[in-house]
Amino acid sequence: MKPTYDPAAVEADWYDIWEKSGVFAPEHNPDGEPFCIVLPPPNVTGVLHMGHALNHLIHDVIVRRKRMQGFKVLWLPGMDHAGIATQTVVEREIGREGLTRHDLGREAFVEQVWTWKRKFGGSITTQMRQLGDSVDWSRERFTMDEGLSAAVREVFVRLYEKDLIYRGNRIINWCPQDHTALSDIEVEYEDTAGELVYINYPFTDGSGHLTVATTRAETMLGDTGVAVHPDDERYSEAVGKTVMLPLVNREIPVVADDVVDPEFGTGAVKVTPAHDPNDFEIGNRHGLEAINIFTIEAAVNENGGEFAGLDRLEARRAVKEALSAAGHIDHIEERAHSVGHCYRCKTVVEPYLSLQWFVKVGPLVTPAMEAVRDGRTRFVPQRWENSYFHWMENLRDWCVSRQIWWGHRIPAWYCADCDEVTVAREDPTVCPSCEGSNLRQDEDVLDTWFSSALWPFSTLGWPEETADLADFYPNAVLVTGFDIIYFWVARMLKMGLEFMGEVPFRDVVIHGLVRTPDGRKMSKSLGNAIDPLDVIESHGADPLRLAIVQAAAPGQDVPFDMEWVEGARKFGNKLWNAARFVLGHVDSGSVPADGGYPESPGPESAWILSRLAAVVERFDELSDEYRFSDAYGLLYNFAWSEVFDWYLELSKAALADEASAPQTRQTLGVVLRDLLKLFHPAIPYLTEELWKEVVGDGLLAGARWPDPPPTAAPQSMAVFQELVGGIRRFRSSHQLSPRHALELRIADPESVIESWWERQLKSLVAVTAEFGDAPDSDGFTRVVAGPIQGFLPLEGVVDLDAERARLERALAGAEADFAVADKKLSNPSFRDRAPAEIVTKEEAKQAEAEATIAKLRAQLDELGDS
RNA sequence: GGGCGUUUAGCUCAGUUGGGAGAGCGCUUCCCUUACAAGGAAGAGGUCGGCGGUUCGAGCCCGUCAACGCCCACCA
Numbered sequence: 001m002k003p004t005y006d007p008a009a010v011e012a013d014w015y016d017i018w019e020k021s022g023v024f025a026p027e028h029n030p031d032g033e034p035f036c037i038v039l040p041p042p043n044v045t046g047v048l049h050m051g052h053a054l055n056h057l058i059h060d061v062i063v064r065r066k067r068m069q070g071f072k073v074l075w076l077p078g079m080d081h082a083g084i085a086t087q088t089v090v091e092r093e094i095g096r097e098g099l100t101r102h103d104l105g106r107e108a109f110v111e112q113v114w115t116w117k118r119k120f121g122g123s124i125t126t127q128m129r130q131l132g133d134s135v136d137w138s139r140e141r142f143t144m145d146e147g148l149s150a151a152v153r154e155v156f157v158r159l160y161e162k163d164l165i166y167r168g169n170r171i172i173n174w175c176p177q178d179h180t181a182l183s184d185i186e187v188e189y190e191d192t193a194g195e196l197v198y199i200n201y202p203f204t205d206g207s208g209h210l211t212v213a214t215t216r217a218e219t220m221l222g223d224t225g226v227a228v229h230p231d232d233e234r235y236s237e238a239v240g241k242t243v244m245l246p247l248v249n250r251e252i253p254v255v256a257d258d259v260v261d262p263e264f265g266t267g268a269v270k271v272t273p274a275h276d277p278n279d280f281e282i283g284n285r286h287g288l289e290a291i292n293i294f295t296i297e298a299a300v301n302e303n304g305g306e307f308a309g310l311d312r313l314e315a316r317r318a319v320k321e322a323l324s325a326a327g328h329i330d331h332i333e334e335r336a337h338s339v340g341h342c343y344r345c346k347t348v349v350e351p352y353l354s355l356q357w358f359v360k361v362g363p364l365v366t367p368a369m370e371a372v373r374d375g376r377t378r379f380v381p382q383r384w385e386n387s388y389f390h391w392m393e394n395l396r397d398w399c400v401s402r403q404i405w406w407g408h409r410i411p412a413w414y415c416a417d418c419d420e421v422t423v424a425r426e427d428p429t430v431c432p433s434c435e436g437s438n439l440r441q442d443e444d445v446l447d448t449w450f451s452s453a454l455w456p457f458s459t460l461g462w463p464e465e466t467a468d469l470a471d472f473y474p475n476a477v478l479v480t481g482f483d484i485i486y487f488w489v490a491r492m493l494k495m496g497l498e499f500m501g502e503v504p505f506r507d508v509v510i511h512g513l514v515r516t517p518d519g520r521k522m523s524k525s526l527g528n529a530i531d532p533l534d535v536i537e538s539h540g541a542d543p544l545r546l547a548i549v550q551a552a553a554p555g556q557d558v559p560f561d562m563e564w565v566e567g568a569r570k571f572g573n574k575l576w577n578a579a580r581f582v583l584g585h586v587d588s589g590s591v592p593a594d595g596g597y598p599e600s601p602g603p604e605s606a607w608i609l610s611r612l613a614a615v616v617e618r619f620d621e622l623s624d625e626y627r628f629s630d631a632y633g634l635l636y637n638f639a640w641s642e643v644f645d646w647y648l649e650l651s652k653a654a655l656a657d658e659a660s661a662p663q664t665r666q667t668l669g670v671v672l673r674d675l676l677k678l679f680h681p682a683i684p685y686l687t688e689e690l691w692k693e694v695v696g697d698g699l700l701a702g703a704r705w706p707d708p709p710p711t712a713a714p715q716s717m718a719v720f721q722e723l724v725g726g727i728r729r730f731r732s733s734h735q736l737s738p739r740h741a742l743e744l745r746i747a748d749p750e751s752v753i754e755s756w757w758e759r760q761l762k763s764l765v766a767v768t769a770e771f772g773d774a775p776d777s778d779g780f781t782r783v784v785a786g787p788i789q790g791f792l793p794l795e796g797v798v799d800l801d802a803e804r805a806r807l808e809r810a811l812a813g814a815e816a817d818f819a820v821a822d823k824k825l826s827n828p829s830f831r832d833r834a835p836a837e838i839v840t841k842e843e844a845k846q847a848e849a850e851a852t853i854a855k856l857r858a859q860l861d862e863l864g865d866s
Numbered sequence: 867g868g869g870c871g872u873u874u875a876g877c878u879c880a881g882u883u884g885g886g887a888g889a890g891c892g893c894u895u896c897c898c899u900u901a902c903a904a905g906g907a908a909g910a911g912g913u914c915g916g917c918g919g920u921u922c923g924a925g926c927c928c929g930u931c932a933a934c935g936c937c938c939a940c941c942a
Contacts, residue, residue, distance in 0.1 A: 269942045278940045337941055570904045581901030732908040829922035
């Protein structure tokens with residue numbers, strides 16, 4: 001083995017070996033209990049970023065451990081066709097040749113997208129391999145592949161048959177850039193400085209005017225009414241009258257409606273049914289006409305008279321000027337308001353009346369809320385359930401049609417002869433109503449999230465009743481960011497319950513965002529994003545993985561700093577060298593894959609085995625609660641400060657003794673092996689490489705998860721460590737070389753010392769220990785550890801001041817301990833009310849501190865003043 | 867307008883049944899000891915945001931205030 005850990009060398013070959021071996025497939029544990037996670041499908045246009053890395057690592061840490069625990073694990077990968085995003089990419093590409101998608105025509109354009117997908121769409125799958133994702137590639141799916149398309153069609157038809165999908169004229173969010181409708185959640189709102197324009201609308205009966213306020217003055221071109229609150233006395237006379245719409249000269253009624261807020265603006269609101277959702281509803285209630293004034297580009301159309309052809313912002317200015325010129329502007333206020341933008345292209349969306357397909361969510365919501373309320377699906381951390389409920393309670397119907405070409409085409413046909421609408425599983429050739437053949441399929445495709453909503457079962461073969469579907473639905477866990485709870489998680493719950501009759505997953509693990517060290521959002525456009533592939537290149541996948549896993553507290557954002565990766569790589573080096581040490585004493589390949597714990601370990605080994613047992617147990621508890629940063633933090637500290645810093649050092653003397661050498665070698669082997677197992681889910685490459693050296697039998701990725709080894713701990717380890725620490729402090733205080741041999745006499749009134757201390761004191765701190773009574777002469781100084789006192793000769797310690805300082809520091813510590821215990825114990829209520837074991841513990845602490853104080857004071861007295 | 871999160875060492879953050887304040891990095895001192903200087907040993911550093919309450923006991927529970935951040939809402 002090389003003397004230094006080299007991530008690049010270690011990581012070169014393992015992924016291929018794993019993949020070819022079949023460990024990543026559920027067939028690896030054919031008889032295990034099924035455990036399935038489906039990967040949130042990244043966009044086919046996507047490249048791996050830190051958000052993916054975090055998300056995938058949580059998956060991988062869960063899945064690799066479960067696999068080692070014997071579950072029949074499926075982690076199913078796939079990609080999302082990402083309708084608008086992908087179409088935009090390909091349009092941009094053909095745009096370089098001066099072409100639009102309309103030049104190509106629908107069929108040729110879609111073919112072009114497929115070509116693009118085959119050529120560039122796979123990059124994230126390569127990157128997932130670099131990261132080490134243990135997915136089952138044999139089951140990879142794509143939302144547009146044949147099976148999933150069949151599932152989408154089946155779902156659409158069934159929902160239509162149940163009257164849960166309908167087509168209707170509604171106000172939707174229109175993106176004038178992408179020329180498509182968006183669902184409510186595809187709109188991002190942002191506070192923007194704007195103005196509130198107060199416009200006077202004169203009454204037609206000549207009785208003065210009424211003032212309305214608007215932030216979008218141009219929409220007045222489409223006004224067909226004015227609304228006031230029914231109880232607003234200021235306007236009680238006005239209701240029923242008509243006003244003359246300026247510029248347009250349309251006579252429009254004043255109506256009374258409850259939704260109007262009398263406090264806002266003037267309490268009178270212009271009603272534009274075609275361009276505002278509220279106004280649309282007011283219009284419906286009062287029979288007001290809806291006049292669309294915009295083209296799909298959001299320029300004013302022919303209904304805008306003289307303003308036709310102007311873009312909406314130009315129109316806003318022109319309308320204001322014209323109103324002003326005609327004396328209709330009352331006044332204008334500055335006002336910040338929230339403006340919706342397309343989540344894809346960031347264009348300001350326009351509320352727009354159009355004919356679209358909608359999913360009626362009401363009947364789907366109730367079971368989906370019940371499932372979370374009664375715990376069939378559980379959010380981790382649980383607080384996200386509040387957001388989920390709140391959102392579900394206020395859901396409006398989901399607009400699922402998109403006016404683009406890349407996606408699942410809506411399976412609806414319109415008959416030109418009889419207006420019959422046919423929604424069918426098979427493409428119809430004749431109209432089922434009039435038997436005419438003049439059929440035209442709906443031009444629209446479905447929202448990308450429609451197919452994503454089916455992902456937990458469509459990927460397993462639904463609507464066919466496959467073996468995978470029987471095994472792996474419901475999925476065990478879903479791991480995702482909070483940002484797509486609404487987009488995805490809630491919809492999967494609705495669809496899963498509707499079509500499978502069962503929740504899609506038991507646990508939903510919600511993680512945060514990856515942030516920069518200064519807590520800002522990492523984004524490509526801000527230029528502060530760290531590319532995980534660069535990190536893998538420069539530091540290795542394992543260091544990146546360990547860094548992220550350690551930093552990712554459940555549900556919290558993850559500040560990502562290269563320092564963490566540096567630290568993780570240092571750990572890798574430490575583990576590497578620990579393995580080299582072990583292999584210096586244990587034959588390579590001689591450690592059994594499981595078990596093999598020594599039956600009668602020596603005291604040092606018994607101690608580390610007992611610690612290992614406790615760590616395994618706690619690690620599993622934490623992992624089962626998805627607290628991986630805590631689990632790996634625990635393991636990291638155990639490995640470094642207990643195994644490496646203590647046990648490996650202790651083993652040196654134990655190995656030198658022929659009697660204890662065999663069980664020590666055995667212990668070194670199995671402890672290292674179990675560390676490799678425990679670390680494997682987080683740092684699979686390095687641990688697999690070391691497994692080859694240490695165990696050499698099969699793949700670690702397919703090995704069995706460790707059980708806590710059965711052992712008992714020697715009682716004196718803590719005192720021994722304290723004594724060693726005391727001696728080291730003594731040396732450090734006097735700047736004595738660690739090699740400087742010391743003779744130590746140890747007085748042990750309570751007989752806690754064990755014989756192995758002697759060899760260890762020599763080995764660890766170069767001390768020759770002699771056990772016996774306290775020396776009866778001066779000329780010694782004390783090192784106190786619990787009940788025992790070590791006496792070191794003062795001879796050679798020239799600096800009495802330094803010695804006094806050391807003792808005083810120790811004394812201060814003991815006095816502080818005493819004070820804390822004493823304060824509690826001198827409180828009668830404490831003795832009355834605290835549990836007996838707590839009281840006993842405090843008494844013991846107090847007694848020990850008292851004894852230590854006495855010894856140190858005695859020593860200081862002997863030293864005298866300086 | 868409603869909801870949620872965060873506030874602990876110089877920095878980034880852990881601390882989940884209330885009972886000895888922790889990690890990594892940074893800093894100081896010593897040491898190239900035969901696994902590892904990408905290391906070892908020792909050490910400095912905190913009124914756990916403020917105030918009030920519950921409790922024998924509060925970083926942890928309750929109330930309140932403050933700062934920062936996020937989400938939601940029919941802000942015409």
